[in-house]
Amino acid sequence: MSAPVPKLVSMTLPYTAVLYDLDGTIADSAPAITASLAHTIEALGLPVPPASELIAWVGPPLPQSFEVRLGLSGGRLDEAMRLYRAHYLETGALESPIYPGVPDLMAAVHAAGIPTSTATSKPETPATRILVANGLDRYLDLITGASDDEVRNTKADVVAEALRRLEARGADLTRPVLIGDRHHDVEGAAVHGVPTIIAGWGYGDESEYAGAVEVAADVDELAALLGVTLLRGAA
Structure with missing residues (x-):
């Protein structure tokens, strides 16, 4: 059978x-993003938050974080995003x-x-x-x-x-x-x-x-x- x-x-x-x-x-x-954030915030002449605070920026849309956390809007927000993008693409995007x-x-x-x-x-x-x-x-x-x-x-x-x-x-x-x-x-x-x-x-x-x-x-x-x-x- x-x-x-x-x-x-x-x-x-x-x-x-x-x-x-x-x-x-x-x-x-996070390391590449927070480094570019610190560079951007310093370039804007603002006090740079400690790394423990910057880590909270990683994940949510950055324009919203710049608005909510730093109170940036209009041309100032556009400048922040321009500075961040340039630094991140040049130094951190592949890191x-x-x-x-x-x-x-x-x-x-x-x-x-x-x-x-x-x-x-x-x-x-x-x-x-x-x-x-x-x-x-x-x-x-x-x-x-x-x-x-x-x-x-x-x-x-x-x-x-x-x-x-x-x-x-x-x-x-x-x-x-x-x-x-x-x-x-x-x-x-x-x-x-x-x-x-x-x-x-x-x-x-x-x-x-x-x-x-x-x-x-x-x-x-x-x-x-x-x-x-x-x-x-x-x-």
Whole structure:
């Protein structure tokens, strides 16, 4: 008697599209960002906050931080952004080490056939430089971020643009998820009904995790939550 033919089991992945934050999720970009912030604030003739305060600027849109934290507006805000962009692009855009294991995670998501895009408040030009320099663009279908003029800069607007671009490519958006590390990731994604998984290795603290569906302590936990197999060193 012939052996029974095994039944094929179709695994349904928990999410149909993955959006990645960049700063504090893929890349440890705080040192480069805070150095450019200190340079900018000093050039404006203002007292430079301590590093412990500048770290809170990393992640949210910088124009908003300059407005809220320094009270800048109009031409003064434009000057601050011009100074910051010039310094960051010249000295810091590529000096953002990638968190250990994240390339393997991104490779596993890509290998599983899940559509992906970044959804970062960082403008697309420096975001693209970081991703391409580290060979991570090959694991992304799209690189979506703030517009270079930062007219599109809120997380909600960036998530909307990432979803729009993925939909235009025919991606299944029935169950998208955002991977981020700060409260503005959670809140911005929620505007569009997108759940957020917190990257616990990022810059946010526990007070910023409210509203997230999960918190992943490391990339192994994140891979399990996404339903993908993580192969160390595969990236």
